Amino acid sequence: MASSHDVIVVGLGATGSSATYHLARRGLRVLGLDRFAPPHTVGSSHGQTRMIREAYFEHPAYVPMLQRAYELWGDLEHEAGTRLLLKTGGLMLGRPGSAVISGARLSAARHALEHEVLSAAEVARRFPCLSPEADMIAVYEPRAGILFPEACVRAHLALAQACGAQIHTHEPLLNWKADSPAVSVTTERATYSAQRLVISAGSWAAQLLADLEPPLTVERQVLFWFDPMQARESFSATRCPVHLWEFDEHRFVYGFPDLGAGVKVARHHGGASGSPDSLKREVDAEEIADMRALVRRFLPSADGPLRSATVCPYTNTPDGHFWIDRHPTCASVLIASPCSGHGFKFSSVVGEILADLATHGTTSFDLSLFRNRWPLRSG
Numbered sequence: 001m002a003s004s005h006d007v008i009v010v011g012l013g014a015t016g017s018s019a020t021y022h023l024a025r026r027g028l029r030v031l032g033l034d035r036f037a038p039p040h041t042v043g044s045s046h047g048q049t050r051m052i053r054e055a056y057f058e059h060p061a062y063v064p065m066l067q068r069a070y071e072l073w074g075d076l077e078h079e080a081g082t083r084l085l086l087k088t089g090g091l092m093l094g095r096p097g098s099a100v101i102s103g104a105r106l107s108a109a110r111h112a113l114e115h116e117v118l119s120a121a122e123v124a125r126r127f128p129c130l131s132p133e134a135d136m137i138a139v140y141e142p143r144a145g146i147l148f149p150e151a152c153v154r155a156h157l158a159l160a161q162a163c164g165a166q167i168h169t170h171e172p173l174l175n176w177k178a179d180s181p182a183v184s185v186t187t188e189r190a191t192y193s194a195q196r197l198v199i200s201a202g203s204w205a206a207q208l209l210a211d212l213e214p215p216l217t218v219e220r221q222v223l224f225w226f227d228p229m230q231a232r233e234s235f236s237a238t239r240c241p242v243h244l245w246e247f248d249e250h251r252f253v254y255g256f257p258d259l260g261a262g263v264k265v266a267r268h269h270g271g272a273s274g275s276p277d278s279l280k281r282e283v284d285a286e287e288i289a290d291m292r293a294l295v296r297r298f299l300p301s302a303d304g305p306l307r308s309a310t311v312c313p314y315t316n317t318p319d320g321h322f323w324i325d326r327h328p329t330c331a332s333v334l335i336a337s338p339c340s341g342h343g344f345k346f347s348s349v350v351g352e353i354l355a356d357l358a359t360h361g362t363t364s365f366d367l368s369l370f371r372n373r374w375p376l377r378s379g
């Protein structure tokens with residue numbers, strides 16, 4: 001079958017917009033398809049801010065990818081001529097043996113990353129907006145900060161188009177088929193063919209890979225913005241680093257400085273599972289009360305009126321690590337994007353990795369943590 005494109009990318013959120021950009025700038029004929037018009041508020045890449053940090057408590061194997069991600073965000077910022085990353089420093093807080101603290105220290109030690117270990121009293125003295133409990137400690141890393149997700153997606157897509165990529169929005173993929181060695185995809189408007197297909201459909205990935213029955217769960221998460229009533233200046237980006245707390249075993253809350261819209265806070269995990277198409281989008285009084293109790297405990301001066309809240313889903317794998325691999329039976333199909341609620345910061349490098357896999361079949365990064373690792377149906 002004659003291929004009308006070299007690569008089709010389905011899903012143009014964080015991962016797919018980056019993959020489209022990296023493929024297009026290599027001169028490939030790329031078609032990017034999305035069921036909405038990214039950046040939008042229905043997937044997993046909205047909400048004004050995303051944390052980027054390097055002393056990665058989740059596993060030291062992420063650090064080389066993170067270091068490349070930082071370089072690529074810098075390059076993108078330069079090329080797009082717009083601010084995408086704000087360095088604030090970052091604090092991981094918890095009890096000394098907690099996963100957050102021991103994991104961050106392990107990554108920092110293994111990769112010789114600049115960091116400091118602070119007592120609760122030192123945290124409160126240096127960052128008066130934060131109120132850790134006396135038995136908590138913190139790992140402070142100066143390179144952590146904030147990515148602006150909507151601007152990142154917009155920049156990747158605009159620059160991909162400038163390199164010749166075709167971007168079709170409001171065009172959902174209905175199904176795809178391997179026509180060895182090519183792939184054909186059908187949307188509501190047409191059928192297209194290509195040498196390679198990248199599936200980066202976020203919370204909808206399982207629907208496009210239904211034959212494999214992948215063990216992914218879509219988890220509802222709520223983001224809250226509170227107005228600080230007192231000490232507003234202590235939440236400014238120069239005085240308040242991004243912060244992530246393991247306040248009880250495997251129970252997490254995180255937050256950002258006030259960039260003008262209020263102090264953003266959210267739980268990391270602990271939400272209800274469901275389908276991306278029927279996710280409850282309203283935030284109820286009980287959820288607000290739950291978050292306000294955490295704010296009073298750890299950021300007491302942010303306990304002002306709620307300014308806004310929004311819902312955004314995670315797409316979780318069983319072990320919390322990413323899924324980046326070839327389709328187990330269709331080698332022309334690459335799967336990426338289920339990233340368990342911590343993938344935005346990596347999307348710059350994951351796009352580059354997907355372009356490497358699509359063009360050379362290999363990448364210089366060790367992806368062993370991210371391979372197909374569950375029993376998948378043959379498809």
Ligand SMILES: Cc1cc2nc3c(=O)[nH]c(=O)nc-3n(C[C@H](O)[C@H](O)[C@H](O)COP(=O)(O)OP(=O)(O)OC[C@H]3O[C@@H](n4cnc5c(N)ncnc54)[C@H](O)[C@@H]3O)c2cc1C
Nearest residue numbers: 011013014015034035043044051173202204337343344345
């Ligand atoms: C509340 C919240 C907070 C987070 N905080 C952080 C953080 O601080 N730091 C961090 O690194 N990560 C964070 N993450 C994780 C990160 O934001 C996500 O992992 C990442 O944005 C997901 O990108 P994606 O490309 O996989 O999915 P999306 O951005 O959701 O993109 C998927 C796209 O696929 C499209 N699509 C779906 N089905 C089809 C179809 N059939 N046809 C065509 N298009 C289709 C959708 O319209 C969508 O645009 C957070 C996530 C959430 C939800």
